[in-house]
Amino acid sequence: MTSGEPASLQLPSFLYGTFRSVQQKTKREGLRCGEQYLADGTFPAPRQMLDVPPGEVVVAHEVVDFQHERPAWRLYMVSHVMGFLAPDGQRPFPVRHDYEAFFRDTAWGALFFATTHMGAVSAERTARRLQSVLRFWEPLQSARYLFKPLGGAQTLEEVMVASCDWAMDAWYPEGGASVRTRLEVAAERMASATREDCIEAMLREMPRALAHAGKLKHRSVVADPSFQRERLATLDSRSFERVSGAYTGELISLVIGWDRELGRH
Structure with missing residues (x-):
């Protein structure tokens, strides 16, 4: 077109x-x-x-x-x-x-x-x-x-x-x-964002994601910016790209997944 x-x-x-x-x-x-x-x-x-x-x-x-x-x-x-x-x-x-x-x-x-x-x-x-x-x-x-x-x-x-x-x-x-x-x-x-730029953007949007994530068993842990930064940094390239825009819905899914993972340990 x-x-x-x-x-x-x-x-x-x-x-x-x-x-x-x-x-x-x-x-x-x-x-x-x-x-x-x-x-x-x-x-x-x-x-x-x-x-x-x-x-x-x-x-x-x-x-x-x-x-x-x-x-x-x-x-x-x-x-x-x-x-x-x-x-x-x-x-x-x-x-x-x-x-x-x-x-x-x-x-x-x-x-x-x-x-x-x-x-x-x-x-x-x-x-x-x-x-x-x-x-x-x-x-x-x-x-x-x-x-x-x-x-x-x-x-x-x-x-x-x-x-x-x-x-x-x-x-x-x-x-x-x-x-x-x-x-x-x-x-x-x-x-023009680098991987680090995307992480910073996602961290800025995390409070909103947490507010809409519903009941979390390990909220204090997944709400810790240090924990979030560590988990975001270890995402594989495909998973990282999916969430790199900092869309709230994608971050909610991440937070819920982290919470469930913590419950299995």
């Missing part, structure tokens, strides 16, 4: 309609994309793009989609497309990874992948996701969004805070700047 987008936001037509109609259209789109990918390793562009009138609401998270019979822009259902990319017997992750890489270079793909955190949330991958959103900031700003937490329509800035505040806190802890600036700095730092 080319990076030149119109000033207004455009979404594929398969994302507009009632829940049932979008469900059907996204399944067909997933099968169509999967068929071409299987044939030559590429993806077809959406058959039709539609302008989203300025200020119109885009449903960007499934938890806020209450009115299934109401025609709406259902951005979050890109995930339904991805569910049909790989036929039975084919590994789904490579094709999903390539689908993201291809469609992240569109405004709608950029926002979807930056806010859903699919797959491993490494520093490198998160940097690319945030950079894509920043590239399409103006058209994305023209719409309003239904996202979490529940409530009224939100601006792009509010959606990015709701979905990526962890990235800004971990990678731009200085604060005091606009959401766009914080995302720019965070993405730049993630893109």
Whole structure:
């Protein structure tokens, strides 16, 4: 895809309609994309793009989609497309990874992948996701969004805070700047981060992970920054890359795993 987008936001037509109609259209789109990918390793562009009138609401998270019979822009259902990319017997992750890489270079793909955190949330991958959103900031700003937490329509800035505040806190802890600036700095730092940079970012985000980790039998131990640093430093390269972006959800899984491991000794 080319990076030149119109000033207004455009979404594929398969994302507009009632829940049932979008469900059907996204399944067909997933099968169509999967068929071409299987044939030559590429993806077809959406058959039709539609302008989203300025200020119109885009449903960007499934938890806020209450009115299934109401025609709406259902951005979050890109995930339904991805569910049909790989036929039975084919590994789904490579094709999903390539689908993201291809469609992240569109405004709608950029926002979807930056806010859903699919797959491993490494520093490198998160940097690319945030950079894509920043590239399409103006058209994305023209719409309003239904996202979490529940409530009224939100601006792009509010959606990015709701979905990526962890990235800004971990990678731009200085604060005091606009959401766009914080995302720019965070993405730049993630893109060039060393292993030690990632460890420092993860340590900054650990208190939030611990707050959401539920009941831990060895909380005082896993909450010790020295213990955390030691465990992070000994992760193998693949495991480290998966958590290197400092995404809270990945860190919660780490903390719970450490707690269970301590219980076995």
